Amino acid sequence: MSENVKHIEVHRDDEAAKLGMWLFIFTELLLFGGLFLVYSVFRAKYPANFHEGSLELSVTIGAINTIALLFSSMTIAMALTAMQKNNKKLAMQLIAITLLMATVFLFNKYIEWSAKFEHGLYPGSPLMPHLDRGHLLYFSLYFFMTGLHALHIIVGMVLLSVCFFRVRNGGIHSKKYVQLENGALYWHLVDLIWIFLFPLLYLIT
């Protein structure tokens, strides 16, 4: 009877899957690159306003978020290593830690944005049009760039949650882990963007 077992060859190309992910990452880099470009031009035009604007952000919260993202980037890279070594339990724990760090990041962002909202600073607020032009540009860019980045964090959390459940039910295993690899690549991209956002928005004086 065993001769009846058929081998169904499912087409699979991990290299191409990864290349596709990288092409998507390129578009993301250029998306944020465009925003960095706008930031640079207006910063060159209104250096004093941008300096004052950055002083209103908390370096401590920014630093905590930087560390949270760097740490989560390491844990998701480790999750991939664990999966390659067929350590399913550890991989799931590491993805869970990554998701926890992402939550910490979003919570801090919530605290930060709430403080700004309380001071009447939010896109479309009555106060915004009365600010200096440079100030207005700084806070508009601040909300747009960190907002778009936070959106990427949320998307990343969804992708990694899917990976978590796929690892749990065996859809991702030690011989087939390209989905986790691509999810991790996306997460590193989010980290990479924050590496540039943090000094530009919080630190530069």
Add this chain to the structure above:
Amino acid sequence: MANNTTHTTEYKVLARVLLVLMFFTFLTISVTTYHLAAFSVTVALLIASVKGFFVLTYFMHLKYESTLLRILVAMIFVLYAVIILITFIDYAFR
């Protein structure tokens, strides 16, 4: 099986990369306390680029990827540098 050629990065390598990234984070924060004026942007971007390099090389496994992919990634950054250059030339001579 061409599907399993991916290099496995050891945990301790990843942990070391995190330490390097943490070091540069503290460096970039402490540097702002010195008033480097015009250089502060340059220094901050330089440090961020070093951090980005480590993330791309080790966390994103570019060190172990095909030459094609590495060239593609390099070209994106070259493209972006050209965009910045052209924008600022336009902006400066307007």
